[in-house]
Amino acid sequence: MRIGTAKExxxxxxxxxxxxxxxxxxxxxxxxxxxxxxxxxxYIGYLVCLVLINIVSTTGxxxxxxxxxxxxxxxxxxxxxxxxTVAILEINAGTPFLLNLLIAGGAASLVGVVVGLPSxxxxxxxxxxxxxxxxxxxxxxxxxxxxVTGGVSGLTMxxxxxxxFELVQPNQVYWIIMPITVVMLFGAANLFRTRIGRxxxxxxxxxxxxxxxxxxxxxxxxxxxxISSFYAGVAGGLWAYFFRVITPESFPLMMSIxxxxxxxxxxxxxxxxxxxxxxxxxxxxxxxxxxxGVLSPIWPDAVAVMSPVRIIVFGGLIIxxxxxxxxGLAEIWRNIRRFFHLWPFRT
Amino acid sequence: xxxxxxxxSARSIEPPLLNQEILAVDRVSLSFGGVKALSNVSFSxxxxxxxxxxxxxxxxxxxLFNSISGFxxxxxxxxRFLGENVxxxxxxxxxxxxxxxxxxxxxxxxxxxxxxNIKLGRHAHLKTNVLDALFYFGRARREExxxxxxxxxxxxxxxxxxxxxxxxxANLSYGLQKRVELARALAMQPxxxxxxEPVAGMNREETEDMARFILDVKExxxxxxxxxxxxxxxxxxxxxxxxxxxxxxxxxxxLPGDVQAHPDVISAYLGSGDVAALRKKFxxxx
Ligand SMILES: Nc1ncnc2c1ncn2[C@@H]1O[C@H](COP(=O)(O)OP(=O)(O)O)[C@@H](O)[C@H]1O
Ligand SMILES: [Mg+2]
Numbered sequence: 107m108r109i110g111t112a113k114e115x116x117x118x119x120x121x122x123x124x125x126x127x128x129x130x131x132x133x134x135x136x137x138x139x140x141x142x143x144x145x146x147x148x149y150i151g152y153l154v155c156l157v158l159i160n161i162v163s164t165t166g167x168x169x170x171x172x173x174x175x176x177x178x179x180x181x182x183x184x185x186x187x188x189x190x191t192v193a194i195l196e197i198n199a200g201t202p203f204l205l206n207l208l209i210a211g212g213a214a215s216l217v218g219v220v221v222g223l224p225s226x227x228x229x230x231x232x233x234x235x236x237x238x239x240x241x242x243x244x245x246x247x248x249x250x251x252x253x254v255t256g257g258v259s260g261l262t263m264x265x266x267x268x269x270x271f272e273l274v275q276p277n278q279v280y281w282i283i284m285p286i287t288v289v290m291l292f293g294a295a296n297l298f299r300t301r302i303g304r305x306x307x308x309x310x311x312x313x314x315x316x317x318x319x320x321x322x323x324x325x326x327x328x329x330x331x332x333i334s335s336f337y338a339g340v341a342g343g344l345w346a347y348f349f350r351v352i353t354p355e356s357f358p359l360m361m362s363i364x365x366x367x368x369x370x371x372x373x374x375x376x377x378x379x380x381x382x383x384x385x386x387x388x389x390x391x392x393x394x395x396x397x398x399g400v401l402s403p404i405w406p407d408a409v410a411v412m413s414p415v416r417i418i419v420f421g422g423l424i425i426x427x428x429x430x431x432x433x434g435l436a437e438i439w440r441n442i443r444r445f446f447h448l449w450p451f452r453t
Numbered sequence: 454x455x456x457x458x459x460x461x462s463a464r465s466i467e468p469p470l471l472n473q474e475i476l477a478v479d480r481v482s483l484s485f486g487g488v489k490a491l492s493n494v495s496f497s498x499x500x501x502x503x504x505x506x507x508x509x510x511x512x513x514x515x516x517l518f519n520s521i522s523g524f525x526x527x528x529x530x531x532x533r534f535l536g537e538n539v540x541x542x543x544x545x546x547x548x549x550x551x552x553x554x555x556x557x558x559x560x561x562x563x564x565x566x567x568x569x570n571i572k573l574g575r576h577a578h579l580k581t582n583v584l585d586a587l588f589y590f591g592r593a594r595r596e597e598x599x600x601x602x603x604x605x606x607x608x609x610x611x612x613x614x615x616x617x618x619x620x621x622x623a624n625l626s627y628g629l630q631k632r633v634e635l636a637r638a639l640a641m642q643p644x645x646x647x648x649x650e651p652v653a654g655m656n657r658e659e660t661e662d663m664a665r666f667i668l669d670v671k672e673x674x675x676x677x678x679x680x681x682x683x684x685x686x687x688x689x690x691x692x693x694x695x696x697x698x699x700x701x702x703x704x705x706x707x708l709p710g711d712v713q714a715h716p717d718v719i720s721a722y723l724g725s726g727d728v729a730a731l732r733k734k735f736x737x738x739x
Contacts, residue, residue: 293587300586300593301579308562308573315560318522320548320577375564
């Protein structure tokens with residue numbers, strides 16, 4: 107416990123941010139999120155939006171894989187379902203973006219539940235393979251159901267609009283992406299303060315004894331798939347509003363691996379871990395790219411020579427973190443916090 | 454022996470007046486491939502009693518518990534709980550109806566704190582749905598708060614585990630883990646509590662604490678207890694009724710003193726430990 111805090115009642119004790127210092131940090135973060143688009147350039151704005159979208163999807167996968175213990179490589183395909191849903195609604199119906207995003211989440215979560223059906227019988231690698239199969243099937247549908255999805259050339263959609271004002275630039279779409287990301291992160295954190303989140307963790311830790319406590323395995327495994335793919339669907343919808351061109355190649359299997367890597371690097375079964383993992387996985391390649399860019403005036407061949415090196419460094423960093431801190435970035439963060447909480451007392 | 458005195462004086466106050474059967478095991482048989490873990494086992498548990506199942510290792514006690522709680526499907530026979538045949542009812546539904554259990558090799562959730570483990574016990578009785586949970590408004594907040602208060606005031610206080618409530622269960626001693634498992638089972642608001650070797654591997658002091666808790670569960674909480682136990686001192690002190698199993702069969706059942714004195718029980722379990730002679734006797738069909 108942080109030095110100098112005493113809990114007054116149980117409600118207090120169970121709050122998400124329970125100290126004044128934590129609350130102060132949250133206020134600072136909120137302020138930063140509000141001024142960011144006014145001070146950031148196009149490029150930073152673009153990166154921030156991308157990070158936020160990835161945070162939503164990674165958090166969804168973390169609910170399924172990190173908290174419920176069901177490994178999935180279908181997250182990108184579920185995002186695809188959400189993205190296509192938004193594009194189709196925006197092109198054909200012109201319904202409000204918030205409604206479109208909800209429907210996108212709902213559509214993805216229906217697909218997720220169907221894909222999750224084998225999870226009562228198969229686990230681990232076998233389930234992962236079943237989700238890969240589902241990804242392949244969904245890719246096939248995206249590419250071949252031409253009348254709806256536009257086939258291989260995909261769909262191009264109009265931008266989202268609020269009160270007739272069109273959101274085109276990253277710093278404008280940000281005003282959709284950021285609030286939704288924040289709400290969804292709070293939702294995920296809240297989930298684990300209740301019986302539903304606890305049931306997920308129980309299934310992950312020992313699924314047989316979970317049954318003896320009255321937890322119906324199939325129902326909760328499917329619920330986890332539903333929630334997780336809802337997050338993917340919304341993330342995919344945001345992605346669609348951000349890029350406005352969706353093709354079957356927009357959501358490759360590699361992207362699912364990216365999300366899985368993000369929760370492993372960030373910390374499985376930790377909301378903060380999902381956030382940190384998504385930031386790390388999105389930003390580190392960009393930072394490495396920038397470093398190569400800085401070198402290029404001095405060394406004209408830098409881009410050609412350093413590009414493969416960049417990828418190796420990225421992979422090396424992931425492996426380094428896994429060995430150095432198997433519980434992920436979230437654990438490193440907690441250790442740093444612990445140090446400052448106890449400061450100036452030593453432990 | 455402090456414990457013996459406490460328990461006996463306590464029992465003399467409370468007359469064994471409840472005679473309704475809460476659980477009945479009726480001609481249950483269970484096999485694993487060739488091994489007959491249970492054959493034709495019948496007995497019943499009276500409401501408000503402490504009933505103990507004893508028997509040597511491998512007698513089939515854990516298999517019996519697994520059949521009662523719904524893990525294993527008996528090949529023959531019925532289990533009746535609260536007057537209802539529960540053969541076709543799944544483990545989670547049996548839990549909802551008021552059956553709680555602990556495991557011989559503790560089955561706590563290592564990734565959670567003590568408090569969250571205990572809260573899990575209430576799962577089936579809570580109503581929070583996904584939307585409540587995501588927004589943590591109204592029902593979710595109210596339920597969590599009430600649950601927390603009740604666990605603190607009734608369970609954590611009672612089992613004297615205040616000091617560890619926020620610790621991860623992985624770091625606890627064996628004795629404390631057993632206690633947390635009991636706490637979680639109590640959070641289930643059970644009508645019957647199945648305890649599989651509740652004091653196995655505990656030292657003397659931990660055993661006496663656990664004995665006191667089990668007795669209080671019966672007397673103060675009014676929960677019926679069915680337990681498997683090797684510690685004969687504990688069984689004799691606490692039980693109202695004892696069932697002795699060996700090689701998957703009921704050898705005898707009755708009052709603790711009578712069962713303890715039964716010659717077959719003595720030779721099977723309490724006796725000189727001449728296992729070879731015993732096996733021979735049973736193989737020959739008794
Ligand atoms: N899952 C299982 N698969 C095969 N055999 C089992 C299984 N569970 C128990 N047995 C067998 O059933 C018999 C009874 O075991 P058990 O119920 O664990 O006894 P106890 O709890 O009385 O020590 C033993 O011979 C054991 O080997
Ligand atoms: Mg056993």
